[in-house]
């Protein structure tokens with residue numbers, strides 16, 4: 001594509017992404033990755049690896065972020081997201097930082113503090129220690145989405161407040177500057193908006209160490225499943241079970257709904273024991289993840305190929321973001337064409 005050439009938009013756009021903090025897990029898979037896979041041909045897709053967003057609450061771990069960028073890419077490609085999609089790194093698109101600044105004038109502090117996801121996350125880190133950048137990260141997320149004028153944002157349930165914030169920014173911006181620069185994006189949450197982790201209590205998350213990463217070995221996957229608590233009212237093998245109260249059964253019904261009917265029946269009639277039930281679940285999950293894990297080995301053996309995919313993604317993402325920013329500066333009257341430095 002030549003410089004200055006306008007980028008044609010044919011399909012509607014998806015923008016979504018993840019923070020590079022480690023391996024993606026089953027919660028990501030059912031919450032958002034499945035939707036991305038399903039829609040990648042229908043939409044023009046942009047996948048952001050949000051390294052700056054990690055810094056908003058992990059500034060002391062800055063050194064590990066870079067390695068995790070590759071890990072996320074291995075996960076993306078191994079589940080079947082096609083290399084032709086636009087994959088890019090947030091920090092490499094300075095226009096996003098610029099747009100974050102402009103949007104920051106449109107959002108009150110009180111509004112940021114009301115965001116339920118921010119509240120929950122702030123509690124984990126100690127409210128007094130939340131930085132200005134952390135409190136404002138939903139604004140930066142709005143910039144990620146709107147720089148590409150995305151129509152749809154497939155995310156997990158916890159991200160929905162940020163999309164709501166993004167929609168408010170669209171409305172304020174268009175109203176204040178009296179131009180329809182931005183369109184309203186919609187969130188899209190998977191069929192299982194929140195997957196309970198292996199602790200049976202909290203949402204599956206790496207920071208709580210109750211997760212099953214897509215890239216785990218079969219052995220580690222099995223260990224995680226064997227650790228799961230089943231029906232605590234079932235004391236003896238001969239006692240009938242209560243599948244509706246059992247985490248292992250929940251996983252059966254989410255991942256293998258067809259088999260779940262039989263599992264339910266056998267558990268209720270004390271035909272199946274908890275241990276064998278877990279073994280079987282682990283085996284089935286491992287069988288289903290086998291191809292992804294093999295693909296991952298393939299991509300992980302070719303980091304240069306993955307850097308090339310990111311390099312062309314960054315290039316394309318910058319061109320599109322630059323177009324949006326040009327328009328934004330013009331309507332905000334902060335564009336000075338007569339002043340040219342370079």
Ligand code: TRP
Pocket residue numbers: 015016017018019048050053140141144145153155159
């Ligand atoms: N907040 C998202 C997460 O923690 C990552 C993210 C950054 C994102 N920018 C985004 C998601 C824009 C969707 C759209 O996983």
